[in-house]
Structures are given as structure tokens and as C-alpha cells.
Amino acid sequence: MKIFFALLIIVFLAFSGYHLTFRGIRLPLFARTFYLTGTEFLFLGLLLGPQFLNLLDEETTRGLEPLGTLLLGWIGLIFGFQFEMAKLRRFPFEFLLAAIMEGLLTLTLVFLGVYLVLFPFLSIAGPMKIVAALVLASAAACTAQTGLAILAPKIADRPRNTVTILRYISSIDGLCALMFFGLVFLFRPLLYAEASWIGEVQWGVSVSLGTLAGLFLYNLFIMQRRPESELILLVIGMAVLLSGMASVLNFSPLLTNFVVGFCLVNFSREKERVFEMLIRVEKPFYLLLLVFLGVNWRLDTACVFLSAVAYCLFRCLGKFSGGFLVTRLSPGLRQYPSNLGFGLLDPGGLPLAILLDFQKGFPSDITNGVSSIVLIAVILNNFLSLPLLNRLLKAKN
């Protein structure tokens, strides 16, 4: 019975919160930062979880795992749909290079920072050390447009070019993060199964074959134009099927569905209709994701807060230096302010999806610690990003 009520509470919170959060309620800036990023749902999840009310205990959370898998698949599909080549080509090639460079630089700096500086203090060792560093770096590299959305009414008179490049980079740099995150799953057999290079090759072939088969199936299904109700069924069915397949194969549902989404948006005639369907429940799903992460959040030691601050500093360093380098190295981008990184701090939903994927695939105490670090850093970044973005746009104006 508890699982039913847990599900009800979660769905209700996601649904009601979605309406409160995304439906134009006017609030002061500080409160809007809190509400618009959905941060309150992390705390609600924490409250409902085993640390406080224990309404969502461990058994219940295990029972809800299929829903978590579906969530990840859905988010992966939506993210894949952002990479429509025809639309990306409308922007200068320098933009793409800038986004990739900024993403890679942040990844490298954060990876080195946590691996060489942070982890020795936290006594993390073994294969999990590199896995945790990869996850932290991937989560750090993502950027979202939430800040731009919050400031939307004010930025009508701001420099269009800066806003355009910020929007572009924040849509694209998640690609580097996701690719980097994919590497994490190479280490899964090392941690949970007997590892051999033949096994790794077999696993790689299995995942590729599974994804290919999924893509082929998708195409068979949407070969002919179908009524909306049938298309809804097919999209839900395929998202559930592929997410399940990825989990069974020890791979990421997020990444598998990202690849499928990418292929669909570029090679399918039905892309507009499928995307419309996916985006319809994007926000309730995002809030559900926050609740799930909140439930699994373990705040055991004060050391986590210090680590989160350090991680946050590495991320800021990566973003600032990334923004500086891309505007100085590329002649086409010199017109943009060198403090472009100020506008790239908003973390958004992708790092949270990465985190949930990591939690599900690599359950351990270290995972709990890494999750806490990322969650605290996400909250810190949410509050840091808005004043800095405001400053960047004002200075340019």
C-alpha cells in the first residue's frame, strides 16, 4: 500500500509543483530562483525520504525503480531531439567550436581538480575513484538556460548576440558531458562483474546492437503516419522498452535514448509530432526527477558541504576560463565579452539526470557522497548564476 501512496505523493507533488513553478506566478527574484529551478522539490524529496519522514523508504524506492528508468529514458530522448543538424547549421561554426571547447575545458579542469585535489582528502580509491571523478566532471560541464528564462522580461533590451551565444552554448555543451558520462559505464564490469577485455568488447557490441535494433524498430513503427493516440502509445512503449534494455545491459538509459532521439530528429519525418509529445510532460518529469534525487540524498557528514564548495569552485573556474578562452582564441568570437563564463553557471536538469543514472547504476556509499556533492553544488550554482548573468549582460549593455 505504501508504494501506491508514495507514487501518489510524488505524482501529486510533481504535478502541482509544475503548475506553481512554471505557470507565471510572480514572485521576488530570490524566491523565483528557488521556485523556477524547482529546488524546493529536492527538499521535499529529502523530507519524504528515509532521512526524515520515511514515507518513501528503501523498499518503496526500489519498487519505484521502473519509473526512474522511464524518466531517464524520456529525458535522454528530449535531449537527443535538441541536436537537429539542420537547425544547428543555422548558427556560425564558431559557436559549435566554442560550446565544445568550453565543455571540454570545464570537464578537464573539474576532473583533474576532484581527482587530484578533492579525492585524496575524501580517501576515495580503487576503480570507483575514476568513476566518481568522471561523473562529477560530467555533471559540472552541463549548462542550462534557466537564468535566461528568469531574466527574459528584462533582457529584451540587452545585446542580442551575447544572449544568442549563451543560449547556443547552454544547449550544446551537455553533449560533451553526456559523452564523457558514457565512459563511466566502461568501468561497471570492473566493479560488478568479472572483467576481461573480451567481456568489455562483448558488452560494447551488445549495447550497440541493442540501440541499433531499437532504432530500427522505431523506424518500422513510424514509417507510416499514425494518428496521435497511436503515436503516443508508440513513443511511450519505445521509451520504456529502450530504457529497460539499457538497464538490463548495464548501460545508461539516458545515453541510449539520447542516441535514439538524435537519430530520430535527424532522420525521421515524424520528428515534430514526436517532439511535441515528449515536451508535453517534460516539466512534470523534471520535477519528478528532483523528488527522486531528494529521496536518495544522504547528508551524513559536514565534510560533504566543504567538498561541494570546492567542487563548485572548480566548476566556476572551468566555466570562467572556458568562456575566456573561447572568446579570445577564436577571431570570430572576439566581439563577445571575455567574462562570458558568468552566463554559463546555471546547471539545469541534465546533471541531475546524469546523477540519477549514476545512482541507479552504481549503488554504493561513494555514490551517496558524490550525489550530495553534486546536489549541494547545483543549489549553490542556482543562486550564484543569476547575479553573475545579470552582471554580464549589464556590463555589456
Add this chain to the structure above:
Amino acid sequence: MADLFQQRRNLIIYFLTLVLMGGFAAWIRGLDVPTSWQRSGMVDFCLGFVLLAAYIIGQVFRMVRLPLISGYIFAGIALGPYISGFLTRDMVHDLRLVDDLALSFIALTAGGALRLPFLKQHGKWIMLNIVLQTKVIFGAMSVFVILTRNCFSLTKNLPFHLATSLAVLVGTIAVARSPSAAIAVINECRASGPFSDRILGVTVALDVLIIVLFTLTLTAIKIILTSAGALDSQVFLALFLEMSVSIVVGIVLGKGIACYIHWIGHDLPLFLLFLAFGATKASFWLSHFMESHFDFYLHLEPLLICMSAGFTVQNFSQAGPFFMENLQRIALPVYVLFFSLAGASLNLDALRSCWPMAMCLVVIRAMGIMGGSWLAGTINRDPPEHNRNAWMGYLTQAGISIGLAQLAQRQFPEIGVHLTTLVMAIISVNEMVGPITFKWALNRVGEAKK
């Protein structure tokens, strides 16, 4: 010619898709899943597979002019624990969550499908049908079980009083129908007209009345078996209270939905799914809570709550058409899942073990329905075409019948196994045959538009 070519092409595509999915499923199902993450992934994979496979099989059934839901049920049976074993019994049990969600949603649709002007106009017709069909079916089934108890291995060793109790229960459960199947077939055929409206009216109204009938039957059997029970006023009072509270809760929910549509209006399908599911689970919880904390048995009927909510929105607010339109939007995935899981949970072992008796009872029930509906139609002076075909619309049986059998099994364990085996076997046949005959009837009276 072009149509035939298109149909062949579609058939080839569906065949290829099924073959690919079959290979894919065989491979994934064969993998070892040691961690809980992988196990939950396997449940997701199976759920997705069932959804897609049932959809394809439904489309193939439609090409050969059979109802879609027969295809979904067939897919469920083929993938279920008794045939291919793709879905294990544990998985089917785990997926009850989806089942409950779907059933609540279907009850909302059933309530929304009943329009007050129609009920006012056809109320007498519906009541007469219900009374006559109930009497004939109940009488025929009960008498048959009692008279032939020595002819079948299942009932041969039962003493007379137990055989009588079994007969009364089988007779009562045989009266139950499946509104969900009726709605699904009507939606699929885009049928409209007096014939389909009346059949839906009788089916939905019977779904409510069967709860009253069943409670009376349980009390009667208690008297037969223990001579401790008695038909006192408390039983009726409790029943009246339960139904009244359920209807009132449904009205309040319905008003809530109407307000939501009026003030907010968007994302209605999601909201309705949440609400229907919440109402169902909350009523189960309340029953359990009242019983465990206050020793007071108050069983709110979730189907009645959802039906009443749907009925309120349709008939006592401006939002009826918008409400129904939004329900239709997500109806397909809900139907596919519900009927394929219903197919997967059909007990084929039960059918195998008592098929001669079950087949006899299926025929007796069909004849009872035929007789009852013909009699009602003759008294009401229905068009002969309607009168000849009406019985075919009443054959389907599903969810509620299984629920009633399980409830009776818990109350009377001495005949529980016999009852569940027999009822499951009868339902297995009726659930497969019913949608086909209903679609056939709609075509014959000319109300099917597709």
C-alpha cells in the same frame, strides 16, 4: 486494389516488426539480471514489449475485421505465464499497479459515457433489461450447476449445501459484464446510436447493481453454510452507506474535475489519470484503515466513485465534451495495457482443468442473455434487428467478475478453489469471444462507422 496493396504492405511491416521484436526479446530475456537496477530494467523492458506487441497484434486483428481488444487480449495470453512465459507470474503481479490505474480510468470513461437525457429517456428500458437478464441468467446458471453437479469432476464430491452455495455464486457472478470491453469496442468502431447506447447503459448500470447483488448473495450463502448469518437490516444499511458514500465522494471529485477544467484546463489527461488512480487507492486504504483501527468495515467502491465522478462532469457541468475528448486522447495506451495484462493474467490452467463444465456454463450464460434480452426487447417493442443481435453485446466479462470471485474465495474457503477455477475458466472464454460478437452485432445493426 490500392487498398489491398497497402494492407499487404502493412501486414509485411507488422510481421517484420514482430519478428525483430521477438528476436530482441528472446535475447534480452535470456540475459542474467543479478542487480536490482537490472531487474527493474527487465520489468520496464517487458512492459514496453507487451505494449508494442499488443498494439501490433491488435492492428493485425483489425485487418481481419476482429476487434482490437481481442488482439490485445490474445497478445497478453501469448506473452503470459501459461504460453510463452515471457511475462512471469511475479511480473504480472507487479504490474497490477498499471492495472488499477487503467481500471479507474476506464470507470471514469464509463461514467462520462452516460448522459442524463438518455437515461431519462431509456431508464425503463434499461431497468427491464437488467431485471429480466439477471433473473434468467442467475436462474439458468444456478439450476444447471445444481442439477449437473454429479456429472463433472470438479463438483462431483461436493455435498449438496456446498454445491448450492457454489451454484448461487456462479449464477451471481455470471450476471456481471465488462464495461471496459464494451467501451473499447464502441470507441474502436466509432459506433453511435440507440443500440450501442442502450447496451452500454445496461452494462454500466449492471456493474453498479452487481455489487448490491453480490453482497446479498454473500449473506444468503452465509445462512446456507453456517446458519449463523441472517438477513438483518444492518447488512442493508451498511451496503446503502457504502454506496451512498462512494457516490457522494464521486460527485465531489467530479465537481473538482469540473473546477479544474474551468480554472486551469491544461494537462487534463495527466490530471485525470492521477485523480482516478488516487481515488482508487485512497478508497482501498480507507477500507483497510477503518477495519484495522476502528474494527468498522466500510468498503468504498472505487469503480463507483470514478463512474460517479465521470457522470457528474458529463451531466452537471459545462465541461463534458472537453472532458471526454481528453480521456480519449490517452485511452489507447491505457486500453492496450489493461487488456493485454488482463490476457496475461487469464488462468489457462483453470480452463484446462474444467473445460467441459466451463464450456457448458458459457453456452448456458449466452442462452440466458439471449433469452433475457429477447424478452425485454419484445416487451419494449425494439426493432427486430436490435432484438436479434442484442445478446451478442452482453457476453464480455472481465475485471469485476474476477474480483468478485476472489472476494468470495476469501469468505468461503470451503468452495473457494472450485469457484475461482470455474469462474476464471468461464471468463477466459467470454473475454475472448465477447468483443468479437459485440463488434459483429454493431456491424449487423449498422451502427459501426469504421
